[in-house]
Amino acid sequence: xxxxxxxxxxxxxxxxxxxxxxxxxxxxxxxxxxxxxxxxxxxxxxxxxxxxxxxxxxxxxxxxxxxxxxxxxxxxxxxxxxxxxxxxxxxxxxxxxxxxxxxxxxxxxxxxxxxxxxxxxxxxxxxxxxxxxxxxxxxxxxxxxxxxxxxxxxxxxxxxxxxxxxxxxxxxxxxxxxxxxxxxxxxxxxxxxxxxxxxxxxxxxxxxxxxxxxxxxxxxxxxxxxxxxxxxxxxxxxxxxxxxxxxxxxxxxxxxxxxxxxxxxxxxxxxxxxxxxxxxxxxxxxxxxxxxxxxxxxxxxxxxxxxxxxxxxxxxxxxxxxxxxxxxxxxxxxxxxx
Numbered sequence: 001x002x003x004x005x006x007x008x009x010x011x012x013x014x015x016x017x018x019x020x021x022x023x024x025x026x027x028x029x030x031x032x033x034x035x036x037x038x039x040x041x042x043x044x045x046x047x048x049x050x051x052x053x054x055x056x057x058x059x060x061x062x063x064x065x066x067x068x069x070x071x072x073x074x075x076x077x078x079x080x081x082x083x084x085x086x087x088x089x090x091x092x093x094x095x096x097x098x099x100x101x102x103x104x105x106x107x108x109x110x111x112x113x114x115x116x117x118x119x120x121x122x123x124x125x126x127x128x129x130x131x132x133x134x135x136x137x138x139x140x141x142x143x144x145x146x147x148x149x150x151x152x153x154x155x156x157x158x159x160x161x162x163x164x165x166x167x168x169x170x171x172x173x174x175x176x177x178x179x180x181x182x183x184x185x186x187x188x189x190x191x192x193x194x195x196x197x198x199x200x201x202x203x204x205x206x207x208x209x210x211x212x213x214x215x216x217x218x219x220x221x222x223x224x225x226x227x228x229x230x231x232x233x234x235x236x237x238x239x240x241x242x243x244x245x246x247x248x249x250x251x252x253x254x255x256x257x258x259x260x261x262x263x264x265x266x267x268x269x270x271x272x273x274x275x276x277x278x279x280x281x282x283x284x285x286x287x288x289x290x291x292x293x294x295x296x297x298x299x300x301x302x303x304x305x306x307x308x309x310x311x312x313x314x315x316x317x318x319x320x321x322x323x324x325x326x327x328x329x330x331x332x333x334x335x336x337x338x
Contacts, residue, residue, distance in 0.1 A: 029279045035291055036118025040079065042302060043116050043293035047085050049129040049231060049238040050284040054274070056238075057117040057287040058130035064088045064109060065305035070095035071107040072140055074150045080120075083112040084130035086187065086232045088304050091133055094182055094227075102177035106140030108155070109133065110224055116290050118283065119275035129238060131231070134224045135182075137175060155223040159196045164258060166200040176201060182227055183211040190244055192218040192226035195257035202250035212248040217257050237286055 036057065047060030063081040066073050071091070073081050083091075091109060098104035110133075114120060117128045126132050136155040145153060158175070160167045179201070182188055195217035205212060218226075231238035256262065280288055296302045 037121040041295035108136040
């Protein structure tokens with residue numbers, strides 16, 4: 001081909017490339033944590049849990065109020081006071097029973113779930129289906145904390161600095177009593193605590209020890225205990241966790257936590273956290289419906305207990321949130337252990 005023709009062909013090809021419409025690269029699929037983390041209110045649907053504790057969502061959520069007769073909610077800016085109605089009922093019951101029967105001054109309630117569950121923007125791997133709640137080992141103070149105090153208040157670890165055993169200067173019989181109380185509820189499947197706390201209970205609990213089966217050692221959980229209830233009735237899409245089996249758990253499975261292996265630093269390239277890569281495809285198909293569902297008319301209309309106002313000093317009674325949700329059966333207190 002003559003040079004002149006070759007040059008004209010190159011110019012024509014360049015012109016065609018410039019004039020052709022630009023086709024953008026396929027956009028990355030949004031992360032599920034961003035989608036669920038952006039929802040300020042729950043899905044106005046019947047209450048149901050979908051999926052597993054670390055991979056799912058829930059509908060018909062309600063918020064536990066900022067203040068109750070025997071509790072205060074903490075870290076309000078996170079908007080994680082939401083759960084399946086059965087979980088919120090269980091927390092209210094634990095707060096009431098603990099104050100009346102166990103000498104517990106009241107619950108300081110940490111994270112439950114986001115309004116519609118799903119993977120969180122930060123923190124927990126679980127707490128996704130509205131059935132998990134963190135309760136601080138620090139009893140509620142004798143006064144109502146301000147909103148800023150609830151953001152900055154530092155709970156106390158029950159574990160000795162640099163060790164794996166309980167700090168006996170902080171541990172009291174009331175700590176064991178509130179754990180036993182929570183474990184006594186039939187719908188509570190398990191309670192996660194630091195291994196040192198499990199060890200303390202194994203060494204000190206006398207008489208009935210059956211409830212210790214529900215107390216499970218896990219990393220962290222030195223300043224709070226994690227209450228998890230089983231799949232509620234009617235939540236057919238909820239996946240149960242493996243049974244805790246029999247026995248009190250004060251065996252070689254506990255001894256493992258006091259070896260080097262559980263605390264050995266990880267080596268090699270670290271995989272990203274599941275929440276940081278999880279998209280909607282990883283969640284049950286019902287979670288798309290939950291995500292797209294309309295919201296209730298206000299936060300106050302789906303807040304259970306006392307006032308939903310952020311001003312804890314002015315809390316007053318408000319109507320129950322349940323007018324927007326189907327009526328609930330009585331709280332199951334005798335459900336068999338999961």
